[in-house]
Amino acid sequence: MKKCQKCSKPATVHITEIEKHTPNEIHLCETHAQQYLSPGEEQPAQNTAVSILAQYLSTGTVELEQREIKSCPMCDMTFSDFRDQQRLGCPHDYEVFQEELHPLLETIHSETTHCGKVPKRAPGASQRRVQIIKLRNDLKRAIAEENFEDAANLRDQIHNLEQPLPE
Amino acid sequence: MRLQELTKTSGEWLRGTGPDSDIVISSRIRLARNLAQFPFGNRADKHEQQEIEELLCQYFQKLKGKWKFHYFNVEELDNLDRQLLVERQLISRELADSEGVRGVAFVRKENISVMVNEEDHLRIQAIQSGFSLEKVWKEIERLDDAIEEHVDYAFHQNFGYLTACPTNVGTGIRVSVMMHLPALVITNQMEKVFRALSKINLAVRGVYGEGSQPMGDFYQISNQLTLGKSEQEIIRNLQAVVPNIIDYERQAREALVKESRQELHDKVSRAHGILKTAHTISSEETMHLLSSIRMGFNLGLLDDLEINTINELFIHTQPAHLQKIRGSSLDSAERNAERAKFLRKHLRAVEKPNGDH
Numbered sequence: 292m293k294k295c296q297k298c299s300k301p302a303t304v305h306i307t308e309i310e311k312h313t314p315n316e317i318h319l320c321e322t323h324a325q326q327y328l329s330p331g332e333e334q335p336a337q338n339t340a341v342s343i344l345a346q347y348l349s350t351g352t353v354e355l356e357q358r359e360i361k362s363c364p365m366c367d368m369t370f371s372d373f374r375d376q377q378r379l380g381c382p383h384d385y386e387v388f389q390e391e392l393h394p395l396l397e398t399i400h401s402e403t404t405h406c407g408k409v410p411k412r413a414p415g416a417s418q419r420r421v422q423i424i425k426l427r428n429d430l431k432r433a434i435a436e437e438n439f440e441d442a443a444n445l446r447d448q449i450h451n452l453e454q455p456l457p458e
Numbered sequence: 459m460r461l462q463e464l465t466k467t468s469g470e471w472l473r474g475t476g477p478d479s480d481i482v483i484s485s486r487i488r489l490a491r492n493l494a495q496f497p498f499g500n501r502a503d504k505h506e507q508q509e510i511e512e513l514l515c516q517y518f519q520k521l522k523g524k525w526k527f528h529y530f531n532v533e534e535l536d537n538l539d540r541q542l543l544v545e546r547q548l549i550s551r552e553l554a555d556s557e558g559v560r561g562v563a564f565v566r567k568e569n570i571s572v573m574v575n576e577e578d579h580l581r582i583q584a585i586q587s588g589f590s591l592e593k594v595w596k597e598i599e600r601l602d603d604a605i606e607e608h609v610d611y612a613f614h615q616n617f618g619y620l621t622a623c624p625t626n627v628g629t630g631i632r633v634s635v636m637m638h639l640p641a642l643v644i645t646n647q648m649e650k651v652f653r654a655l656s657k658i659n660l661a662v663r664g665v666y667g668e669g670s671q672p673m674g675d676f677y678q679i680s681n682q683l684t685l686g687k688s689e690q691e692i693i694r695n696l697q698a699v700v701p702n703i704i705d706y707e708r709q710a711r712e713a714l715v716k717e718s719r720q721e722l723h724d725k726v727s728r729a730h731g732i733l734k735t736a737h738t739i740s741s742e743e744t745m746h747l748l749s750s751i752r753m754g755f756n757l758g759l760l761d762d763l764e765i766n767t768i769n770e771l772f773i774h775t776q777p778a779h780l781q782k783i784r785g786s787s788l789d790s791a792e793r794n795a796e797r798a799k800f801l802r803k804h805l806r807a808v809e810k811p812n813g814d815h
Contacts, residue, residue: 340625340682366497378577381497382612382620385627389616392624396617399625402686405618407629410611411603423495427506453495 295320469568474765476588490630507559541778628685641710674745726754
C-alpha cells in the first residue's frame with residue numbers, strides 16, 4: 292500500500308495531474324488530499340463553480356466504500372474516478388450516480404432539477420443511444436480479446452440500433 | 459477558405475455598433491451539448507473522437523442552406539494557426555492546447571462557431587457586437603434546434619442537457635457580456651463591482667492578459683450557474699445587471715471629464731502619440747494605450763479615428779495575428795517591432811490631412 296507523499300499514513304486518494312501534457316501521479320491520505328484539492332490563493336480568478344466542485348469532492352466522506360464499488364456499465368467510471376478527475380465519463384453516469392450527484396448539484400447550483408429548454412425529439416431516443424455506448428464498449432473488448440466473431444455480431448447490433456427511428 | 463484570409467477582416471462582432479457599444483463590446487452565448495451515444499470528451503478514445511467529428515461534419519454540411527460552415531481540424535493545424543483562432547475568440551485556449559481529434563466550424567462572419575471535442579462534444583457559440591443578448595439567443599436557439607434535428611443530444615429529464623462537468627449541466631448555457639470599463643479601473647471601483655456581482659452568482663474576469671492580470675480594462679461578465687433556471691431567466695439576470703454597470707462606467711467617465719479633463723485629455727493624447735510613433739512596443743503597453751484611446755474616442759477627446767479601427771487593433775496586434783499578417787514567424791523582439799510598425803501604419807492611415815505628420 293502506497294504511503295501518503297506528505298506524511299506516513301497510507302495513501303487512499305490517488306490523483307493524476309496533467310501539466311503541459313505530462314501526467315504526474317500524486318498519492319495522498321484523506322487529510323492531505325483535502326488540503327491539496329482545496330483551491331489555493333494563487334488562482335483568484337478561477338471559476339467559482341469549478342472550485343466549489345473541487346472543494347465538495349475533496350471533503351466528501353460519505354460511504355467511500357460504496358462509491359468505490361459502483362461503476363457505470365457503459366464507461367466503467369466509478370464515483371471515485373469522478374472525484375479524481377472532476378469530470379464524468381459518459382451521459383449514463385448521471386443515471387448511475389444520481390444519488391451521489393444530487394447533493395453536489397445542490398451545492399453548486401442550489402438547484403437539482405432542470406427547468407429550461409428541452410430537445411424537441413423523443414426522449415426515448417436517448418435511452419436507445421445509451422444502449423449503443425454499452426455495445427461499443429463490448430465491441431472494444433471483443434476486439435482487444437481477438438474475439439472477432441463476437442465483434443462482428445456486436446457491430447451488426449450497433450448498426451441496427453443506429454438506423455433512424457421511423458417518425 | 460484559408461485561415462490566412464481571416465486576417466484581412468475582423469469578426470462582425472468587433473464592428474463597434476449595436477446598443478451601448480461604447481461600453482459593451484460584445485454579447486455572447488455558448489451552449490454545451492453532447493451526443494447521447496458516445497462517452498464524454500475525456501473518456502472517448504481516438505476512434506470515437508473521429509466518429510464524433512465525422513458525424514458532426516456531416517450535419518454541418520446538411521445545414522448548408524442556413525449556415526455556411528467552414529470546418530478546421532485543430533489537431534492538424536500548427537501552433538500559430540491555433541493561436542490565431544484563440545485570438546479571434548473562435549476556439550478556447552483549452553481546445554488549442556489539448557490533444558486528440560478536435561476542431562471548430564464557423565461561418566465567415568464569425569458570429570457563429572461550434573467547437574468539436576472540447577470538454578463536451580459540442581460547444582456552440584453565437585456572438586454579436588454591443589449589448590444584444592436577445593438577438594444572440596434567437597440566433598443560437600435556431601442553430602441548436604437545427605443541429606438537434608440530426609443528432610440525439612444527451613439529455614435527462616431531471617438533469618437536463620448532460621455535460622462532462624456537473625458545473626455545466628441543465629441548460630449548458632454560458633451567457634456573457636464583454637465590457638470596456640477604463641473609468642471604473644482608474645477610479646478604483648472594480649473591487650466593488652466584483653463583490654456585487656459575485657453576490658448574485660455572476661463571474662467577472664479580465665479578457666486579455668496572461669494569468670490573473672487583466673489587461674486593457676476589458677472584463678467579461680457571465681453567469682456561473684446553469685441548473686434550475688431557464689435559459690430566459692439566466693439571460694434576464696444579466697440583462698438586469700449590465701445596464702447598472704454601464705451606468706456606473708458612464709458616471710465615472712463623466713466625473714473624470716468634469717474633474718480632470720485636462721489630465722484625461724493629456725493621458726489620451728499621449729497614448730495616441732506613442733501608438734502612432736513608437737518603433738517597438740509590447741503587447742501589454744499596447745493594450746493599455748489602446749484602452750486609453752478607446753475611451754478618449756468615446757468621450758470625444760479624439761476625433762480622427764474610427765471605433766471599429768480601434769476595436770480591430772486589439773485583435774490585429776496580438777502575437778499570432780502579427781505573424782500571419784507578416785507571413786512569417788517572429789520572436790518576441792521582432793513581434794514588438796512589427797506591432798509598432800502595424801500601429802504606425804494603421805493609426806496614420808485614418809488621420810485627416812491637416813498638415814503636420
